[in-house]
Every structure is written in structure tokens, then in C-alpha cells.
Amino acid sequence: MRMTRRNLDGIPQYPLPPGYAVRWWRAGDRETWVRIHAAAEKLVPATAAVSDEQFGGNEMELARRQAFLLDSTGREIGTATAWFDGEVGRVHWVAIVPEFQGRGLSKPLMTIVCNRLAELGHTQAYLTTDSRREAAVALYRSFGFL
Numbered sequence: 719m720r721m722t723r724r725n726l727d728g729i730p731q732y733p734l735p736p737g738y739a740v741r742w743w744r745a746g747d748r749e750t751w752v753r754i755h756a757a758a759e760k761l762v763p764a765t766a767a768v769s770d771e772q773f774g775g776n777e778m779e780l781a782r783r784q785a786f787l788l789d790s791t792g793r794e795i796g797t798a799t800a801w802f803d804g805e806v807g808r809v810h811w812v813a814i815v816p817e818f819q820g821r822g823l824s825k826p827l828m829t830i831v832c833n834r835l836a837e838l839g840h841t842q843a844y845l846t847t848d849s850r851r852e853a854a855v856a857l858y859r860s861f862g863f864l
Contacts, residue, residue, distance in 0.1 A: 721855075721863035722844040726807070726836040730861055732825035739792075740830055743784035745777070750786065750794050751811075758796075758813035761848055772811065773801070782838065785830055787814065787823060798827050800834035807840030809863075812854070828861050 734740065748769050755764030762768075773780055780799075787796030796814035800807060809831055814823055835843050845863060847854050 719849050719855075720844055720846050721858050722842070723832075723861070723863045724842050726832060726841060726843060728862070729832040729836065730825070730829060732822075732829045734787075734826045735822060737790035738823065738826075739788045740785050740827075741788060742782065743777075743780040743786070747780070747784070747786065751784070751797055754786075754794060754797050754815055755811065755813050757815045758819075761850070764811075773799070783834065785827065785834070787827055789818065796823060796827055798831040800831045800838065802835075802838075802840065803844075805840065807835035807838070807843035809835070809843060809845040809858075812845075824857050825860070828857065832861060 748766055751769055752764055752766055773784070783800045783802075785798055785800070786794045789795045795818045798812040799810040801810035802808055809828070812824070812827065812831070814827070832843065843863075845858060847858065849855065
């Protein structure tokens with residue numbers, strides 16, 4: 719299903735809990751992205767080819783747009799991308815590894831990615847998800863996506 723947010727005003731602001739951090743994509747992170755999605759993704763296989771298809775190896779844009787959530791040891795445990803489709807922003811490929819799910823990390827990650835879309839000049843955004851992902855749909859609705 720496609721969910722849209724007509725503007726990026728009033729993005730809910732959730733801080734990361736203590737001990738967690740975010741960093742942006744850097745060379746070699748395709749494998750990190752694949753590892754996170756392979757662990758978290760049950761409906762769509764995530765491979766290096768999928769990453770290349772979705773992001774086109776566009777390292778300059780990835781460095782500005784692909785966030786990695788880090789645990790207290792600096793290990794990447796989640797990711798989301800502030801991607802785009804022309805002028806419209808896209809929240810793309812959100813995932814947190816299973817052992818860190820349910821810890822209140824998805825809302826801060828969404829805050830970071832939606833803020834980045836706004837910082838990059840997007841005025842509206844969309845995302846796609848599967849209606850079977852009830853928790854994800856509820857999260858996206860809480861961020862104003864309809």
C-alpha cells in the first residue's frame with residue numbers, strides 16, 4: 719500500500735534513547751544494509767542486487783539520505799532512507815533487527831528520516847508498505863502518513 723504525507727510540517731519529534739546513535743551511509747554500507755534487512759525482512763528478500771536496484775549505487779545521495787541506527791557498541795542495528803522520487807520525498811526501506819524491535823527505536827528513526835527529507839527541501843513524502851505490517855502501518859499513521 720502507498721501512504722502519503724501532504725507536507726512535512728509538524729513532524730513528530732522523538733529523541734533517540736540514551737546509548738543509541740545515528741550515522742549516515744559511508745562506503746561499504748551496502749553489506750550493512752543487506753545484513754540488517756536480511757535479519758528484519760520477512761516479506762521481501764534483501765540482497766546486494768536489491769540495494770543496487772533501489773538506490774542505483776548513488777553514493778553521494780546515499781551519504782546524505784541513508785541513516786543507520788547504532789547500539790551502544792556502535793553496531794548497526796537499524797536503517798531507514800530519506801529517498802526521493804523526483805521532488806517528492808520517500809521514506810524507504812525502514813528496518814530494525816529483531817532483537818532490538820519493541821524498544822521504542824522506530825519512532826526516533828522515523829523522526830530522523832522525516833527531518834532529513836525536510837532538510838533536503840522536500841515538502842511532501844510517501845512510503846510503501848504491506849498492509850500485513852500492522853505495527854508499521856500504525857507507526858506511519860502516527861507520523862501523519864495516510
